[in-house]
Amino acid sequence: MKEVPMSTCEREFILKAIRDRKRIDGRQTYDYRRLKVSFGMERGCCIVDLGDTKVLAQVSGKIEEPKKNRPTEGSIIINLELSPMASPAFEPGRPTESGIEMNRILERNIRDSRAVDTESLCIVAGEKVWSIRADVHVLNDEGNIMDAASIAAITALSHFRRPDVSVMGEEVTVHSPEDRDPVPLSVHHMPVCVTFAFFDQGEFLLVDPNRSEERVMDGRMVVGMNMHREICTLMMSGGMLLVKEQVLRCSQIATVKVAEIIELIQRALDKDAQARQAGEKCGFAESVPTNKITTNRKEATAIDTTAAAQQASQVIQEAGPVDKPMSNMLVQAPGTVQIGEGLVNTWDVDDEDMESEEKEGREKSVTNGREAVATSKPTERKRPVKAGEGTVSHAEGSDSEEEETVMLFQGDDETKSTEEPDSTALMQPSNSDKPAKKKGKKKKAAQK
Amino acid sequence: MADSVGKVVIPGDILSEFRASEKTSKVALGPGLRQEGEEVLVTKGGILRHKEPNLYWIDCHQRRYIPAKGEDVIGIVTVKSGDVYRVDIGATQPATLSYLAFEGATKRNRPNVKVGDLVFAKLLVANKDMEPELVCIDSGGHSSGYGVIPADGGFMVHTSLNLVRKILSPNCDILKFLGKNVPFETAVGMNGRIWVKAKTPKDTIVVANAIASSEHMTNAQIRTMIRQLLDKLSGF
């Protein structure tokens, strides 16, 4: 399908903004977009979100005959699939030139840098070796597939477990996972690509170009690097000219970025390992929040809580010291609190008691709370404001490793807040179905 | 089915009990509704809307533009061929725009339009059998706001069609509220393209992003969001 053409107006504006050291999505020159690494149910399945770019990698293994010239080494195959699903620019059928280039960069970055030990994949020399295949599928292209694909590929390889194999004389046994624990691949180091886009004949450089920046750039440079500051691939091409200093500068920037990314990958891997050990639910479906039908993900946004905070502090001052804390609370599900039973408000609490709650800093939930503001604003990179004591809910996004997200829930009954300007938080007993929906999230209620 | 007005309907639903016009006793069915024999079938998922006296249609989240006669769109000139420009308006086919359809244009005096330029135009012809045709003049031959959008400093955002409708609806005060704080020019095309231009590129970025992110917000939320953006802006 034909891609929507880019107008001169957009092109000029993007370039002009870059010359002013601004980016259209509000990022700084060296900023990455939000990076999220999540895993599928199965071992060796990894989904990487880089902003709106989404890439899925799946690793699989099979036993086959080794190559004649390398009888004691298994093989690693990396295949990058640019399906027409991901972008109107991709055509079905034969891979395009850019697809081949990216595939080669991935291969060079991971296979040729010997990130995965191939000799340990040998079962019987010259007869049977493991062939590990990593399929990287681009699901949505919003720019910089290269970095997302390299992160997905290496993370999936580290996440993968192959069945254990034992050799008894001539006989080779492949053990089922119940029989013996599957073994991980030996990953020596984790090379990750960092893409630089160049504009104005190399005068301006950006990290992690998005789709529109990619369409405007002169050329790009991909630096594949690992934690030990070893460059694993370097690829610079496209109709632009650079001098040595720029190349060296890029490698320095890449060092910092790679360290950040690898730390994130490690944390994601650790978290997943813990989740699996604890027998918690994991997998792709679990990583996608389900609170909205039309989108599959929704980022938290800040809402204006200054007024509420002022009000809260005012009320707290007026209320004075607390008599005694609430005692008969019942925790029904993580993150919810029920006081009393049934749907009727049996608390018999007034505003002062509310304040006491607030001061205790207990977890609360407004059960019929409506999600107030959660649409993302790309220009805002600041964390949502936590204003006032206990007025902001604190929800751990089910999977966002990068930063704690703060979500806000607002009582649906706005008239109440206007009628009772003194009450800062209005609570209602939890009923049964709502907490289940918001499972796994800690939250406190906020209502103006 | 007057009671399902304002509610969600899904493809395959069968509607009845439409309120017909008193004079003609006819019912007008808009996008997403289709008469199948005796029944009226819903073909798009969305919210059923009704306009007095007898107009029914479905509001749905759609990204692909279907040209409709008389709508204002923003197009990108892709080819100059002979007497016409071919303009991409995001529809199934490129639209044509005659070089005579500009204010003051004659056979001698062609307008200065280059490939890649943005044009703000009105759809003169739009039906499923013909190529859509654009004009940059009103019936009196005046530009009345249409024409080539200058490429100096403005930016265009691609949004869903729903957002455009929302922005243009009288109930939505995003443009008003934003404009009070950051002066800017804008052109809103019904094909999901919004061109904005403020004083500086920074302001333009802010305005563009504010508009693009306002899709799922209420007016109050939009105000909050804009206020925060402006706080950031002053702290830049």
Added chain:
Amino acid sequence: MAGLEIISDQGYRIDGRRSSELRKVCARMGVFTQADGSAYIEQGNTKALATVYGPHEVRKGRGKIQHDRAVVNCQFSMATFSTGERKSRPKGDRRSQEMSMHLRQTFEAVIVTELFPRSQIDIYVQILQADGGNYCACVNAATLAVIDAGIPMKDYVCACTAGFIQDSPLLDISYVEESAGAPFLTVAMMPKSEQIVLLEMNSRLHADNMEKVLDLATQGCKDVFAVLDRHVRDHVSESHALMTAS
């Protein structure tokens, strides 16, 4: 290859070169009559042929027409007898497609394509014998062929490899050194302004050593340039002498 010593104690390499020494470069221009420009180059045992056709009208794939510049089309191939192992090499395999693409990107950046809108320039390169540095030989041969064809270029474009083996940078890596698994860098640059047109690296190299290797490769490109420049000057003055003589 582990047992093989790439650098001897005396500091000589397997083929007897010093670490910053190029292999012998031997070049010929205007070797064919049909092509608009052609050249042959030998860099040690690596031998490459390049022919250039164009600028001409865009033939197949009219969709590629650029209304503001010429399209550069490159095709890289390796002769069946070019390596020790004799096998037919399909043109469409990934490696050669990648190589073709890199050549195209290199020459798109260097040829003044704005002068020939709506046209196409074809560059065909074939490796006759492969002994490391295939890309470099191709670029150097193609540069000579483009000059021979009289297509305007911003500058020469010269390519050279540099490796990093046993803690010392080596220039112009041969096949044996390439397959030792050590990192090596391929650079194509415009030698006068030292602007890099293409940069590619394989295997693992510590970021701190990058500069050393890059410097050596830059020097190598300049050396290649000196040799090519002399060939071009000889060739031009020779043909000029022939013209004036007649």
